[in-house]
Amino acid sequence: MAALFELAKVLRSKNAGPFELTFDILFDSKEVYERVKNSGKINKQTICELYNLTEGQIDHLVFYDQALGIKITILRDISSGTVGDRDVYGAQQHAPLMNILID
Amino acid sequence: MTSSDVRIVSPCGILGYGFPEESFNRAFEYNQKVHGIVVDAGSTDAGPHKLGAGVAIVSRRATKKDLDIIIKNGVPRDIPIVIGSAGGAGAKPHMEWTLDIIKEILAERSLTARIAVIWSDFTQEEIIKANHEGRINPLTPNIPALTDEVIQETNNIVAQMGHEPILEALENGADIVVCGRAYDPSPFAAVGIYHGKDPGLAYHLGKILECGALCAEPGTTKDCIVGTLKEDSFTVQSLNPIRKCSPISVSAHTFYEKEHPYILHGPGIILDLSQCEFTQVSDGVVEVKNSKLLKNNQYFIKLEGARKVAYRTFVIAGVRDPILVGKIEEIEELVMEQVRDYYEDIPEEDYSIHFYNYGKNGVLGSKECTPFHGHEIGVMFEVVAKTQELANSICSSVRSTFLHYGYENRKSTAGNLAFPFAPSDVEFGPVYEFSLYHLMEITESPFVIEYL
Numbered sequence: 001m002a003a004l005f006e007l008a009k010v011l012r013s014k015n016a017g018p019f020e021l022t023f024d025i026l027f028d029s030k031e032v033y034e035r036v037k038n039s040g041k042i043n044k045q046t047i048c049e050l051y052n053l054t055e056g057q058i059d060h061l062v063f064y065d066q067a068l069g070i071k072i073t074i075l076r077d078i079s080s081g082t083v084g085d086r087d088v089y090g091a092q093q094h095a096p097l098m099n100i101l102i103d
Numbered sequence: 104m105t106s107s108d109v110r111i112v113s114p115c116g117i118l119g120y121g122f123p124e125e126s127f128n129r130a131f132e133y134n135q136k137v138h139g140i141v142v143d144a145g146s147t148d149a150g151p152h153k154l155g156a157g158v159a160i161v162s163r164r165a166t167k168k169d170l171d172i173i174i175k176n177g178v179p180r181d182i183p184i185v186i187g188s189a190g191g192a193g194a195k196p197h198m199e200w201t202l203d204i205i206k207e208i209l210a211e212r213s214l215t216a217r218i219a220v221i222w223s224d225f226t227q228e229e230i231i232k233a234n235h236e237g238r239i240n241p242l243t244p245n246i247p248a249l250t251d252e253v254i255q256e257t258n259n260i261v262a263q264m265g266h267e268p269i270l271e272a273l274e275n276g277a278d279i280v281v282c283g284r285a286y287d288p289s290p291f292a293a294v295g296i297y298h299g300k301d302p303g304l305a306y307h308l309g310k311i312l313e314c315g316a317l318c319a320e321p322g323t324t325k326d327c328i329v330g331t332l333k334e335d336s337f338t339v340q341s342l343n344p345i346r347k348c349s350p351i352s353v354s355a356h357t358f359y360e361k362e363h364p365y366i367l368h369g370p371g372i373i374l375d376l377s378q379c380e381f382t383q384v385s386d387g388v389v390e391v392k393n394s395k396l397l398k399n400n401q402y403f404i405k406l407e408g409a410r411k412v413a414y415r416t417f418v419i420a421g422v423r424d425p426i427l428v429g430k431i432e433e434i435e436e437l438v439m440e441q442v443r444d445y446y447e448d449i450p451e452e453d454y455s456i457h458f459y460n461y462g463k464n465g466v467l468g469s470k471e472c473t474p475f476h477g478h479e480i481g482v483m484f485e486v487v488a489k490t491q492e493l494a495n496s497i498c499s500s501v502r503s504t505f506l507h508y509g510y511e512n513r514k515s516t517a518g519n520l521a522f523p524f525a526p527s528d529v530e531f532g533p534v535y536e537f538s539l540y541h542l543m544e545i546t547e548s549p550f551v552i553e554y555l
Contacts, residue, residue, distance in 0.1 A: 010355050016362040018147050018537045019243050024358045028351050051470045059243070064364040066379055067354035071364040075245040077469075081150015082536035083413055083487045084457060088150045092466050096473075 005098035013094035018080035026069040033068040050096040109298040109332040116315035116324025118144035119161025126327040126343040139294035143313040145188020155409030155535030157196035185290040193284030194259040218555040219272035223283025238544040257408035265370035268550040269293035287313040300332040307394035318356035319346035347387035371402040408539030415531035416498035417485035420520035454488035
């Protein structure tokens with residue numbers, strides 16, 4: 001078992017426009033990428049549990065084999081930079097993903 | 104490099120971020136030809152404030168420093184200079200601010216240049232009409248549908264341009280093209296397309312170059328990068344030897360701040376990167392192939408607009424008392440109730456009070472799942488209200504109520520908050536929101552080009 005942050009080369013969050021947040025998980029080896037992909041641990045249910053979301057709030061969960069990367073995009077509760085927003089750039093939303101355990 | 108290769112230099116990620124002049128100068132070593140110096144100046148990342156308020160996110164001083172290096176190298180060599188989303192948001196006040204700096208530099212350096220200005224502003228009437236014609240839709244399901252009232256409250260409405268008006272300006276011999284709001288890759292793509300290169304490759308290269316050297320390792324938006332468009336591929340290379348491009352750094356950048364990793368939507372186009380190959384061709388140089396541009400049957404442009412929603416006053420303080428830390432949310436609720444009771448003459452919809460408990464759930468809010476373990480919390484509270492006077496007044500009451508609130512079992516009867524600053528209350532000014540973030544269908548280009 002290994003935590004996702006130990007396996008990933010890049011694990012980050014950022015705005016994709018003011019109304020969406022996107023998470024990028026990138027690997028520097030095909031073997032590790034395949035291990036994470038085939039573990040089945042990165043799925044909509046996991047994301048919903050980690051972030052208190054419903055499936056409808058997840059826009060995309062995509063495995064991009066050529067780039068050895070996984071992208072997850074969710075809808076923001078509050079658009080970037082207005083009243084009640086906690087993270088204008090969306091750059092610190094990734095932390096809950098870091099401890100996903102991969103077989 | 105062959106004679107038909109097209110080299111495009113991106114000095115930095117946002118004009119005014121700064122970059123090392125030595126990196127920039129390396130683009131011209133060995134008399135290498137440069138076909139365009141393109142710099143993106145815009146972003147929605149910092150929120151709606153700069154579009155709503157008509158101000159830049161970088162200083163005039165820093166923008167002038169960057170532009171001076173670009174202009175003194177580009178203009179005498181007849182290299183077109185293209186600035187995307189001028190001034191940060193590309194609306195009229197941002198364009199005028201940028202043009203003023205450019206004119207000042209040209210005068211100081213005794214240079215002349217043909218400047219093309221591409222406006223991207225829309226009037227409220229134009230948007231109301233298009234909305235009534237059913238040509239406007241929200242970009243994502245969490246964006247409210249547009250009403251006349253919202254449009255009337257929104258100032259500085261812009262739309263993202265594609266490469267077409269920029270291409271037209273280049274074809275008309277512009278030395279400097281100052282673009283209003285542009286799809287970030289479009290100014291780069293326009294230079295490639297002007298030289299007859301494949302639009303798919305040109306757009307994908309633009310996507311990689313628009314953040315400066317962020318696509319290299321170590322990545323930064325404050326350094327220069329060069330892209331070379333070839334017959335059926337492009338390459339990217341850092342202009343600073345301490346940074347290297349690798350297949351992962353470049354493919355990671357393809358992911359960057361987009362909602363989908365390989366389907367990218369732009370004005371009138373869809374960029375399909377599903378079949379891309381990223382190859383290391385030499386030390387620090389990555390080649391990319393198979394980027395494809397699909398034309399949309401309908402042409403949509405993305406509208407952006409911001410409206411003022413409130414005025415804010417806030418306070419930052421520390422809480423170290425373990426009894427107070429243990430029931431911080433409960434006490435904040437009680438403080439809020441007491442303030443609301445005190446201001447019973449003010450309608451509740453005229454203001455709101457928010458607490459952010461840094462160290463507990465300050466960043467993730469309701470999405471935080473990790474149990475709290477700390478011994479200290481940074482508390483930030485704000486009041487947002489219809490007027491600045493009201494925000495100031497209520498925030499002052501929240502602060503004094505919180506400071507002296509006699510919660511159950513309190514031992515520390517002298518005060519509950521550690522303020523790092525005096526005065527403690529910070530008047531923030533207006534708060535904006537993106538009230539327009541919609542797609543609008545167009546049949547002909549609405550972007551007006553003016554030549555100076």
